[in-house]
Amino acid sequence: MRLQKATAFALYAVLELAANPARQLTVVxxxxxxxxxxxxxxxxxxxxxxxxxxxxxxxxxxxYRFAGNAKRLTLMDVIRLFEEIGAETDAAAPLVVGQDxxxxxxxxxxxxxxxxxxxxxxxxxxxxxxxxxxxxxAVMPSQPPARRSARQQR
Numbered sequence: 086m087r088l089q090k091a092t093a094f095a096l097y098a099v100l101e102l103a104a105n106p107a108r109q110l111t112v113v114x115x116x117x118x119x120x121x122x123x124x125x126x127x128x129x130x131x132x133x134x135x136x137x138x139x140x141x142x143x144x145x146x147x148x149y150r151f152a153g154n155a156k157r158l159t160l161m162d163v164i165r166l167f168e169e170i171g172a173e174t175d176a177a178a179p180l181v182v183g184q185d186x187x188x189x190x191x192x193x194x195x196x197x198x199x200x201x202x203x204x205x206x207x208x209x210x211x212x213x214x215x216x217x218x219x220x221x222x223a224v225m226p227s228q229p230p231a232r233r234s235a236r237q238q239r
Contacts, residue, residue: 086201092167094121094129099163100217102139102151103210109148129167136166153210160213161205170202 088096097119102110112130116123130149133139140152164170 086198088164089167090121090125091129091132092164094119094126095133095163095167096160097121098126098130098149099133099138099151099153099158100210100213102149103153103155103158104214104217106151106155109142109146109150111148114148132166133163138163155210155214158210159206160208160210161202163210164205 098115101115101118102108112123112127116126130139130141134141134149138151138153138158139149142148142150161170
């Protein structure tokens, strides 16, 4: 599943704010941290505010703070605000009799999409923040082990 920029920005902002709900951050602080457009992020935060996930604090020292429930809100809840899930599969050309390869590929891709959606529905913001705190990617090797050629395996 490939996410639009707005969706990725929304996930960055919601997770950043949910990490410490008492803290408020400005658009510029979040944008600078992730190297993204503050102008684009402001539009995303406005949409998140309309959805009730963040609230704007006006005035000196203002910004945004998390307003949702991190234990109940899932990654898919945020993604759905910005993406049409399943639209790619629906737009595919109609099947013609005898196109078993196309039918097989569609079946597999639809299954992958369903698994992705189910996984994103099962991960709450709270769970995601715990994963981020553990940093499992820091202990993984940076590159997969090199594959041995057929000649080296003999």
